[in-house]
Amino acid sequence: MSSFYGAEELWHLTHGMQRLVLAESARDTQRLQEVEDELVIARRKIDSIDHQLYAHDLQLRRGRNVRVVPLLYGGSARTRQRGSGP
Template sequence: MSPSYGTEELWHLTHGMRRLCLAEYARDAQTIQDLTGEVATMRRHLDSVDDQLHAHDLHLRRGRDVWLVPLPPGGGARTRQRRSGLRTRGGSSGPSQ
């Protein structure tokens, strides 16, 4: 048996390798598309849960002074930032003299 391949044999080998690569690429692309769809579904579910938790939190606080403010478009409960801590006027944070 000769250690070299003929032109036709090389063509068939490379054609077979190209077909295998394309099949694997198509499978990977389909997997990525499936996972992207699942991520979008999970994101919608989490936003819904955030909204439910926010509504439940407001329900628990009923009777206290609670102001409802509209959320920004596309924003859920996770996008709000809460401020806490001491707020002072002026530029100095040290004791006044």
């Protein structure tokens, strides 16, 4: 094997390498777009979960201010809300 390359061989080598680099670059660009799309979907899911957690937290906080007490026999919720009875 010769250690020297002719002009035509060098042209073919460099042209082939350029095509390879361009093909890899196009694949990288496509994969980068796919990852960015997945990131947008993940952010939407996280936002939805955050909203659900916030709503649940509000519900729990409201629940702290409510005391559940057993009603006397024959009592109604209305009498309990007014604070009558033991």
